[in-house]
Amino acid sequence: MKNAAIICEYNPLHKGHVYHINHTREYTNCHGIVCLMSGNFMQRGIPALMDKWKRAEIAIKSGADLVIELPSIFSVSSAEFFAKGAIDILDSMGVVDYVSFGSESGDIALIEKLAIILSEEPMEYKESLKTYLNRGIPFAKARAESLKDYISLKDSSLASSSKLTSLLQSSNNILALEYCKALYKNNSKIKPITLTRMGDNYNETTLTSNFASATAIRNALRSKDIYSIKDYVPESTFQELIKLNGNNYKFIFEDSMFPYLKYKLMLNRDLHKLPDVSEGLDNRIYSAISNSKSIQELILKSKTKRYTYTRINRILCQYFLGFEEYDIKSLRKSEPSYVRILAFNHRGREIIKDIKNTSSMEIVNKMPKKISDMLELDIKTTKAYSILNANIDPSEDFLKSPKYV
Incomplete structure (x- = not known):
């Protein structure tokens, strides 16, 4: 039985994502769809709108069979390390035959x-x-x-x-290049396939086409106009959002980290410990933080010709999460030793059994006694997210089990 993987964030999952899942299943004629999903923080350096458990459950209800977590060391990194970490995990699992990703180009050759x-x-x-x-x-x-x-x-x-x-x-093309680079360097048996990205650009801020961007959907939710997104997300996403909104669940947006980040930057002087910080960027950020009233203002004041907006956003997010306390360069080069299960269905259960037979990777359903630095950083990331989202327990990684849907 063949399986296809999709590397994703689903922040939130929308109709374009469902189209991608369905197209992948049809094109590859695969038995199962494995989604390798970022946890509570995204590659651009922003917190997730909803926590990883809820996004994983929605993904299963929308066509995925197994959702596993992309470790934070990779999910909040540049396209190169994001892709490398993801492909290393999929390779090591030994059950994935295809990796499917969107691209503006659509030209896999x-x-x-x-x-x-x-x-x-x-x-x-x-x-x-x-x-x-x-x-x-x-x-x-x-x-x-x-x-x-x-x-x-x-x-x-x-x-x-x-x-x-x-x-x-184009951003999706750049990620596609990095996926194929990682596959080539690994001499991987996994075959890449790409779907031409349709609809709005990923950073489009308004709801326009049927395939609206995740950015536009988050903007609509920020303005508390939840019913305006009904036609742009699958029913599973919409019903979950309605339920969460009715239960006073706090949706998290890009600027929610700023007060805590400002306090940490004003208190400490160790930003330089992050490997992506050089050429005095830390001093520019320290100089700008006192008079900045938002994370957007801080980034614009710190931005240079070499340091793009997104790169600084990612650096600030890494600092908020405590990346400076770890040997980030070594962790990025290391291969993940575990597969963290977030959600699955009956097909997903079969895939998990196959992983146990084909791979030496540890299947993490609950926290093991011995915790690696990579997994420890994931735990710390959940604690950081709980500061932003009062609905999340700081110890949730120890309290929650994978969701069977």
């Missing part, structure tokens, strides 16, 4: 071709990248320009095409 170049890093590419970085150009843009320079030496028609330019600039 081109994505894989570029991923191989990025993995092998030919000398001409490396020299070009170094030149751009020395000019103070952000890494993502420097890498895109270096790729175009290298491809122009090999295939001038492709280098000048708008298709290539678009592929190197």
